[in-house]
Amino acid sequence: MPRVLRGMQQPALRALAERMDTSLAVHSVIAVSGEQISCPLGDEAAILSLKDSVYYGVDPVGARVWNLLQQPKSVGQLRDSLVEEYEVDSARCERDLLAFLEHMLKEGLIEVKDPTVR
Numbered sequence: 001m002p003r004v005l006r007g008m009q010q011p012a013l014r015a016l017a018e019r020m021d022t023s024l025a026v027h028s029v030i031a032v033s034g035e036q037i038s039c040p041l042g043d044e045a046a047i048l049s050l051k052d053s054v055y056y057g058v059d060p061v062g063a064r065v066w067n068l069l070q071q072p073k074s075v076g077q078l079r080d081s082l083v084e085e086y087e088v089d090s091a092r093c094e095r096d097l098l099a100f101l102e103h104m105l106k107e108g109l110i111e112v113k114d115p116t117v118r
Contacts, residue, residue: 024075024101026094029113031072036109038066051108061086062100072113075101 024030032038038047045063047056058066064085068078078101079094086093104110 024098024105024112026076026079027074029072029074030069030101030105030110031113032066032069033109033111047109049108054107056107056109065097065100069110 035051036047036049038045040063041057043060043063045058045066047058047066048054049056061082064082065078068081075094075097079090079097082088082093082097083090101110105112
């Protein structure tokens with residue numbers, strides 16, 4: 001039975017998504033940035049930005065996304081994986097995922113691999 005998706009619904013991420021225009025799209029191919037290191041912490045993860053020495057913590061769903069991004073994937077592929085694993089509507093998953101990824105992109109933790117998308 002799929003687990004319930006809870007991780008990307010933080011109020012701060014929602015507010016950030018509402019204030020910014022989404023530059024990522026379903027076909028955007030992204031991967032983790034080379035300017036970070038990370039480690040699992042139970043079912044969560046800690047990420048250190050080597051660029052500005054800031055630590056980030058992600059909950060279990062964020063850690064799952066982070067794990068999936070170790071190899072470049074499109075936003076659509078990530079969404080489909082999450083919809084398959086968790087009880088979540090595809091449209092809501094995509095919206096929350098884009099907000100989460102936009103935040104990670106802004107912080108330099110991920111990068112767009114397809115130059116035609118940005």
